[in-house]
Amino acid sequence: MPFNVPTLRQLNADGWADVEASLDEVLPKFGVEKALNSSVSSAIRDLYDYQTLIVRQIIPTTESEDQTIVDIARTEGVIRKLASGAVGPVSFTGTSPIPVDTVMTYQDGRSYRVTSSASPDGGTVIVQVQAEDVGSETNLDAGEELTLSSTVPGVSPIGLSGGLSGGAAIEPISQLLERLLFRKRNPPMGGAEHDYVAWCREVDGVSRAWAIGAYQGGSTMGYAFVFDEREDIFPTVTDKQAMTDYIYRHQDPATGVFVGRPAGIEAINIDLTAKTTDLAIHLTPDTDDNRMAVLTNLQSYWATLSPGSTLVLAKVRTAIGEIDGVDNYALDLNADVTSATEELHVLGEVVWAIP
Template identity: 35%
Template sequence: MDRPTLQDLLARIEQDLASRLEAGSALLRRSVLGVLARVLAGTAHGLYGYLEWISSQIIPDTADSDVLDRWASWWGVSRKPAAAASGQVTLTGTDGSVVPAGTALQRADGAEYTTDADATISGGSAIVDVTAAAAGQDGNADAGTTLSLVSPVAGVDSSATVATGGLTGGADAETDDDLRARLRLRVQNPPHGGAKADYERWALEVSGVTRAWVLPGWLGAGTVGVAFVRDDDADPIPDAAEVQAVQDHLDAVRPVTAAVTVFAPTPHPVDLTIQLDPNTAAVQAAVQAELEDLFRREAAVEDGTGSGTLRISHVREAISLAEGEEDHVLVAPTADITVAQGEIATLGTITWQAL
């Protein structure tokens, strides 16, 4: 039902009052009845607004965050909390100097990390585990990133460097849309003690995991392969620590007789050459955004049955959907994109040409 506007409600009430007055007794502009009509219209408008809000809470698709959490909890689905990034950093200084656990380091943008255990400088350096002080994706850092000690430590240089592997695993709290998607998966695919949908749901319960694929018989009879990606990270392909986190979670919930192998899919970059009209920076950016969305929505891990094939017609459609695009020719590739088993198609380099 469409919610009537305040003016519509006022007009209805004024007409109703006028119909009950003696003939010729029209409402005056500043009459008491005119004031009452406005008060009643405002009250009714507020009630309509409350009813409109209530109607949006009765189904998860439109429910507000707090109500959505209650809907999800009813089905045993909890919003994934933010996760803190962790990894190793290299400290340098005088041999024998000790860096105590809890020592704070800071990135140039202000992000802070603390050491997880005591570390002693030996051979001029020490590698120590650190964890981001604040949970969230912003805590992730590439290898080679420079950190600085917040407070001096005797015998230890003030600068530290993120070690090989970087600081990873940081993830923001789950969004409403992602929680709705997991709730829909739970409702439409009730648990079956190890069915294909169960493994997908279990993998998606881990913070940072955005898509997962279940590959029955991956290493033979009685085995299951599970691949996943983390689309919100700078690199959606998970590293070893992130793979182990999903493996640990699945090992805790899987049937005891199932042999589950969690792995990171191998990226298969797809380079494109596009003749574009108009070939401007704005249109190029719009096309790239549409293609990135396409690869996120449709690219799948190849399980050996063609599930990883990306249709070339869908690539052309994505380009055509870009705002400002008038015409284009997809020079390359010219056929459906197929990948090897265990691979996933990713957007590679785009070469732009004027049409």
């Protein structure tokens, strides 16, 4: 049966009744006995609060302390992903290699440092760079210009990004908790479908991932992943190559033991495309708070959808109608929306009026 923690008022009342019963007399409202009872009741309430805190730390939940989740996750082999900077190739026109540690900058001041340089080939020099800062803002689209901070003889000072990615902020506690619970419910099996999901989500910035067994026939495994922190959530060419290498063979973040896809299995990246659904909604009353609450609910529902799933109209309506401040609403969506295996539902533009 559930145990209800008494309130301070209840503890005071029960304690006062015990004191009067023990002394066998009705005590005045103000006196030493009243002060002692209040002090003891407050101390007992503190003990109840401390016990409640302990209970919330035993099993990791959204009510647990952040450090508790981090510590328990570590013991289960789920290591919190730290902030990282973007990496990737940059190409320059030139006839000589670019020294390692050469710095280049983007137009907004972001700086990147050369980690390796290939030999010139056909008048082009390709270098691998890493951002000097961390976070998703260090990612850079392909074709963006980078300028060398110092002159390199025989090399043009302007280079073109080949797509720099991998930059991400420190993993949110909510995502770490999701990965911890996923690990507890799906122990490592050396190459099962859920292992590919776990491996994908170990990579910096990856927030959601999926795996499909026998994706293209026997001995094949399809996998897909997205970066919800980015404006464009779908992986770049650099992201896909990095994930291919990671799934093939990598060190387990907790043990350092090399793990990866089993021999004889072909792992295939599923090139996802967006299945975008725009919505027109009219709320009654139409307030900023209601709009924000509805948008948060809609985003939360969309985040539960996987490739090939169906966007259920009833659940969209529930996401809107369950907001306490919304008395009524009108919605232009009037049917479920299906998607193909390679399509992922994406919430498009939300217009707060019915056309």
